[in-house]
Amino acid sequence: MPRLDVRIKTNLRARAVYATGPEQREEVVTIRELSLNGALVDQLRGHPDQTLTLLTELSPARQIRLQGDLVRRSGTKGSAVHFYYSDRNTTSALWHYISAQLQQQSTSHCPYCGNEGNAAEGQCGQCRQSLAFQDADYLDVHLLETLAARIQSRIPKLNADHCHKIIKYIDRELLNLQDRSTDQEFVGTCPTMLRVFSMINKVAGTDLNVLILGESGTGKELTARAIHQRSPRMDKPFVAFNCAAIPEGLLEAELFGYQRGSFTGAVDTKKGKFELADGGTIFLDEIGDLSPHLQAKLLRFLEDRIVERIGSKRGHRVDVRIIAATNCDIHQRLENGGFRDDLFFRLNAFCIKLPPLRERGGDKVVLARYIFRKISETGHFTPQGFSEEALKAISRHDWPGNVRELINKIRRAMVMAGSDLLEPADLELEPPAPTVAPTDLHRQVSKSKKEIVLAALEENNYVIARTARSLGISRPSLYSMMKKFKIEH
Known part of the structure; x- marks a missing residue:
């Protein structure tokens, strides 16, 4: 029977921590084999069914905690430990280490079923498991495909109340959470993006106003949508409005609405964006471009949450969360008097700064592969992937247009390319320079x-x-x- 997860040979030193009442007991051990759901460990002296935590360093700067049960002791063969799921970051770090070791320990045998050879197109011919471990989304796909088996192994420890909670959580919190389309997903593994994901999850459950800073094309609207989709307002409207896309004379009418006959052309009464977002979230993009008059009116709205339509004699209260964003140097605007201090402090209850793509390290290649795969699913395209030269060119390019530029270049390349692999020229990128020998x-x-x-x-x-x-x-x-x-x- 194939394994649930691939297992690698390793030689990791670790600390095993046992919880024994109010005290803890520790011992130094060695991890000989490792997978996503367990390990084979030497020098463990605990007893079966005892819960423990393994602390180990996958790299000099990355220590992880793996909690599990000691399920079997086998003398000279070591002790088997079954892991519980930690969190997305820990699991991603663990998989990054395992996949890197798989490439170094390449073998003709399938790491799932042990079948030798007969692997075609990245798939084992025996157990049909995918062997494309280098794919950016391999872990997510694998966890989804093995979810039922993972839950099945945990069922003996659940009671009826647990089952009700799980089913309710899936139905109410997950299935209606978001549309999993290309434009509504984040991809990133660099430390700065992991911090952004953490901040999104922390602020989503609150009602704080959020200010998102970042260059054009870094995903400010995606960030706003992610906050809304994880908030208690997720079933209410999300209204996005670009403050720089509407002529200044129409901005007030668009935001606050107007009454019929209040000005030439107002043939009908119209709700503004704030009213349309009532109960939900409004995303004000390019907030730094608001005129002083509208800044004052927005500040007043933030203080009393009352909308007054143009031409109306009275206002009415709306319940809306504001997420604002700008790609300008907002602090420079504050110093120059172009943006009100009091409005900035109202909007900046919680700030998220998005890094430009050029500072996201290996995310350039991870994103490129992810975008390529998603575009491939929308039609029949000749290219099947990137050449090594194209990936190097993507990694070296400065990406002044950030993720938006990357998406556009890949879309164009997939339409125009005539070969199986995208080359730097297809992406309109300079080919990588000849490799220079390492030096200080x-x-x-x-x-x-x-x-x-x-x-x-x-x-x-x-x-x-x-x-x-x-x-x-x-x-x-x-x-x-x-x-x-x-x-x-």
Whole structure:
């Protein structure tokens, strides 16, 4: 019978922590085999069914906690531990380590069923499991396909009350959560994006106003939608409004509405965006471009939540959450008097800063593969993937238009390309320069220091100690450079 998850050979040192009443007991152990749902561990002295936590470092800067039960002791063969699901970040880090080891420990046998050979198109010919471990979405797809088996293994520990809660959670919190289309999903694994995901989840359940900062094309509206879709207002309207897309003379009418006959052309009474979003969320994009008059009117609305239509003699209260965004330097606007301090503080109850794509490390390639796959599902296209040169070009490109530019280039390339693999020319990118032999920072005087530091961070998966060693500098020096060049970690 095929394994639920692939298992790798390893040699990880770990600390096993047992909870024994108010006290804890620890011991140093060695993980010999590792998978998403369990491990084979040497030197464990606990007893079967005892709960423990394994703390281990997958890299010098990444320690993870894996909680589970000791299910079997086998003497010289080691002890089997069954893991419980931790969280998305821990599981992603664990899979990143396992998939990297799979590439190094390449074998002709299927890691699921042990069948030798007969693997076609990234799939085992025996158990039909996908073997395309390098795919960016492999973990998510695998967890979805094995969900029933994972729940089945946990059922003996559940009671009827647990079952009711699980079914209710699936029906009310998940199935109606969001439309899982391409434009409504986030993809990212770099530390800055993981922090963004964490902030979204934390603020979504509150009613705080949110200010989203970031360059054009970084996904500010996606962030606003993600907050709304995870909030108690998820079943109410989400209204997006671009403050820079409407002539200034019409902005007030669009936002607050108007009464019939209040001005030339007002042949009917019309609700404004705030009324349309009543009970839900309004997303005000490019808020930094509002005129002083509308800034004052928006501030008044934030204070009393009362909408007054143009031409109306009275207003009425609406319940709406405001998420605002801008790609301008809002702090510079504040200093220059172009934006009101009091309005800024009202909007900035919670701030999320989105990193530009050029600072997201390996996310460039992860996003490119994800976008390619989603576009492929919408039609029949000749290309089947990216060439190595194209992936290197994507990784090296500065992406001034950020994710929006990446999407547009891939869409165009998939239509225009005539070969099985997309090349740099199809993406209108410069081919990668010839590989230069590794050298320390001080010898590469012809390049900018920021470019060198970014390239080294990407090559070392943003592990500070390893990056500093590769550059021949100390960790404090590297931190100083990252602060100087405004590189997020």
